Amino acid sequence: MEQNKIICISCPIGCRMTIQSKDGKITSIIGNACPKGIKYAEEEFINPLRILTTTVKVIGGELPLVSVKTEKSIPKRLLLKAMVEIAKIEVKAPVKIGQVIKDYLLGTGVSLVATRNIKRVDSNLFS
Amino acid sequence: MKLEYDLVIIGGGPAGLAVALEARRNTVKDILLLERDKYLGGILPQCIHNGFGVQYFKEELTGPEYAGRFITKLKDCQINVKKETMVINITSDKRIIAINRDDGLLHIQSKAVVLAMGCRERTREAIAVPGSRPAGIFTAGTAQRYINIEGYMPGREVVVLGSGDIGMIMARRMTLEGARVKAVLEIMPFSTGLIRNKVQCLDDFNIPLKFNHTITRIEGGKRVEKVTVAQVDKNLQAIPGTEEEISCDTVLLSVGLIPENELTSEAGIKLDPVTRGPIVNENRETEIEGIFACGNVLHVHDLADFVTEEGEIVGRAVGEYLKGNRKFRSQPIKIFPGDNIAYVVPQHIDFIVPGRKKIKLFMRVKKPEERVKINLIDDKGRVLTAYKKRIVTPGEMVSVFLPEVLLDDKLKNITISIKRD
Ligand code: SF4
Numbered sequence: 001m002e003q004n005k006i007i008c009i010s011c012p013i014g015c016r017m018t019i020q021s022k023d024g025k026i027t028s029i030i031g032n033a034c035p036k037g038i039k040y041a042e043e044e045f046i047n048p049l050r051i052l053t054t055t056v057k058v059i060g061g062e063l064p065l066v067s068v069k070t071e072k073s074i075p076k077r078l079l080l081k082a083m084v085e086i087a088k089i090e091v092k093a094p095v096k097i098g099q100v101i102k103d104y105l106l107g108t109g110v111s112l113v114a115t116r117n118i119k120r121v122d123s124n125l126f127s
Numbered sequence: 128m129k130l131e132y133d134l135v136i137i138g139g140g141p142a143g144l145a146v147a148l149e150a151r152r153n154t155v156k157d158i159l160l161l162e163r164d165k166y167l168g169g170i171l172p173q174c175i176h177n178g179f180g181v182q183y184f185k186e187e188l189t190g191p192e193y194a195g196r197f198i199t200k201l202k203d204c205q206i207n208v209k210k211e212t213m214v215i216n217i218t219s220d221k222r223i224i225a226i227n228r229d230d231g232l233l234h235i236q237s238k239a240v241v242l243a244m245g246c247r248e249r250t251r252e253a254i255a256v257p258g259s260r261p262a263g264i265f266t267a268g269t270a271q272r273y274i275n276i277e278g279y280m281p282g283r284e285v286v287v288l289g290s291g292d293i294g295m296i297m298a299r300r301m302t303l304e305g306a307r308v309k310a311v312l313e314i315m316p317f318s319t320g321l322i323r324n325k326v327q328c329l330d331d332f333n334i335p336l337k338f339n340h341t342i343t344r345i346e347g348g349k350r351v352e353k354v355t356v357a358q359v360d361k362n363l364q365a366i367p368g369t370e371e372e373i374s375c376d377t378v379l380l381s382v383g384l385i386p387e388n389e390l391t392s393e394a395g396i397k398l399d400p401v402t403r404g405p406i407v408n409e410n411r412e413t414e415i416e417g418i419f420a421c422g423n424v425l426h427v428h429d430l431a432d433f434v435t436e437e438g439e440i441v442g443r444a445v446g447e448y449l450k451g452n453r454k455f456r457s458q459p460i461k462i463f464p465g466d467n468i469a470y471v472v473p474q475h476i477d478f479i480v481p482g483r484k485k486i487k488l489f490m491r492v493k494k495p496e497e498r499v500k501i502n503l504i505d506d507k508g509r510v511l512t513a514y515k516k517r518i519v520t521p522g523e524m525v526s527v528f529l530p531e532v533l534l535d536d537k538l539k540n541i542t543i544s545i546k547r548d
Contacts, residue, residue, distance in 0.1 A: 007322065007325070007326050007330070009323040012321075012322060012520060012523050013497075013517055014322040033517075050327065050331070051177045053176050054175070054303060054304075055175065055274075055275055055278070063277075064278040065275065065277075065278045067172075067189060067191050067275060083303050083304070097191075097192065115175065115189045115192045115195075116172060116191035117195070
């Protein structure tokens with residue numbers, strides 16, 4: 001028997017739930033004040049997903065970085081690994097909002113896209 | 128350059144952008160938007176995280192994407208924008224003095240003015256943390272700008288003071304970028320930010336959040352070396368004997384935001400001591416007719432979506448004001464905060480509007496409470512209407528509707544109070 005504590009974020013009440021499980025299968029969920037909590041707890045327990053947002057280095061842009069996000073959520077356990085991968089990327093200005101910066105991040109099938117426009121300039125603004 | 132306008136908006140963040148677009152939709156012709164930064168969007172371009180737009184666009188966007196939607200629309204409807212332009216004075220007769228490198232000193236006359244300057248962060252000075260004065264102490268928003276816009280990493284071992292949203296978001300951001308966030312300290316017994324941020328920014332990365340704790344000392348020579356933290360009692364005073372030292376090279380402060388109202392005060396507009404923004408009517412119009420305020424300059428919002436909503440209220444109101452067909456009530460209805468309510472916006476209701484069904488009132492509570500009734504009470508202590516809420520917390524703005532049918536001619540005051548249900 002294992003126990004996990006999960007806080008529901010589906011509404012401001014923030015129910016503190018306890019999940020009991022055996023061999024990775026949920027046996028009981030308690031502490032939720034409404035059915036939404038169950039759904040949330042199940043998702044969080046089986047495969048917690050997050051959108052990762054960070055920045056990527058830009059060459060020849062009006063700013064040295066462009067903000068990016070994973071187009072869809074990726075498994076929570078891959079967040080730090082993805083950061084290491086993303087740190088290696090450089091992109092040439094101009095960058096367009098929505099532009100794919102990297103396909104198949106860590107083989108997840110999820111791509112990394114730009115979340116802002118960066119114009120090209122000859123000299124960097126902050127250099 | 129043209130120096131006379133129907134509407135001048137000061138500040139190109141989410142509030143100013145929404146005003147510009149909505150005013151244009153309401154047939155306001157000559158609009159000028161003044162922005163002191165190189166870019167529009169205010170603070171949004173540096174808020175690279177997700178969670179914007181859920182209310183307004185019904186989809187989840189990052190800060191730069193949310194701003195981008197409005198900036199694109201603004202270009203489409205050809206509103207005059209002057210960036211890198213600093214407003215240095217506004218007068219009560221709506222003259223604006225501004226400066227920039229191209230035009231020099233500008234004297235602009237407008238029929239309506241919207242204050243949309245936003246807010247700024249409270250600093251170490253504002254909360255008076257004792258100790259030495261080394262490098263490595265940042266407000267969370269400054270660190271956010273360094274990391275997300277300028278590409279600098281402010282430090283490696285971090286203690287965050289304050290569990291406001293920006294503090295928690297920066298704890299995650301610095302962790303993702305390789306720093307070690309040793310603790311987030313909250314002087315209150317509850318988080319002042321959204322639960323979602325506590326879970327996804329702190330719990331996800333096992334960052335400890337210590338309630339009833341504060342920094343009592345910051346020490347270091349050239350750079351921060353350590354902080355002393357202590358538990359606090361009910362009066363928020365450090366309890367002797369609970370002190371503990373944490374070694375770190377960086378302290379981030381997320382200890383509140385203050386509306387930026389120097390220009391407002393210079394124009395002679397009265398501020399509400401609680402919101403620290405101007406006192407306004409339901410049109411978000413200040414004491415001076417034709418000068419409006421919205422967004423974080425009026426009161427600090429927790430979602431950009433609510434700022435947009437408020438900007439749109441002002442955009443429509445400016446349209447009505449310029450048409451000149453507004454009808455005042457014989458006397459305004461004043462709205463007062465009662466039990467467990469810190470403030471209510473708007474502070475008074477001035478107009479008779481044919482066809483209006485309800486007025487949305489925004490408020491912030493002082494402390495968390497569960498299973499409550501929000502009572503709207505008239506001068507004689509009668510409950511006009513009441514709303515049940517499962518929970519209220521200071522981290523989430525509360526809004527209720529005031530039905531128009533309740534507003535008879537004699538009504539002078541409404542007090543909003545929270546009672547246990
Ligand atoms: S379980 Fe229901 S009531 Fe509890 S936090 Fe989740 S959505 Fe809110």
